[in-house]
Structures are given as structure tokens and as C-alpha cells.
Amino acid sequence: MPLFMDVHTIEGGVSIEDVAKAHMADLKTQDKYDVRYLRYWVSAPEGKVFCLVEAPSGDAAATVHREAHGLVAEEIHEVQEGS
Secondary structure, three states, X not given: OOEEEEEEEOOOOOOHHHHHHHHHHHHHHHHHHOOEEEEEEEEOOOOEEEEEEXXXXXXXXXXXXXXXXXXXXXXXXXXXXXX
16 A cells, blocks of 8 residues: 655644644544554644554545544655655
């Protein structure tokens, strides 16, 4: 299954607690779309959130975010894992 990294920018910054809640909402929604959110990284003061996801397409990954909490990424990149 393809692997994607998405990038969110949240104006005014973001808390790790709020990102954790959004991630939990993704986990509750993802199975409907054959998507698996794996990990996320946060730069709280910059409002940057990066999500690593296995999905059949970038659109499927975006649909999970949209349905789960409405925080759709500005960028979604198909990536390959390295060491």
C-alpha cells in the first residue's frame, strides 16, 4: 500500500494534546477507507503537523481527516521509507 506524508499548518500554533485528540479521531474513522494513520510529528509553536499514513490514495487519507475532525492537510506527498 502506498505511504504518504501530509503537512498541516495551524495558524497561531497547536498543542500536542489537540493533535493527539485529532489523531484518535482519525484512528476511529480510518477503517472505513482502508487507511492506516501510523505516526505524527508536531512543531507546536509553528503550528506544523506531519502525519505518516498508509492509504490507497492521497484522497483517501484526506477524506479520513475531513470526516474525523475537519483538519485537512495543505500538502500530501507520496513517500518511500528509508533508513
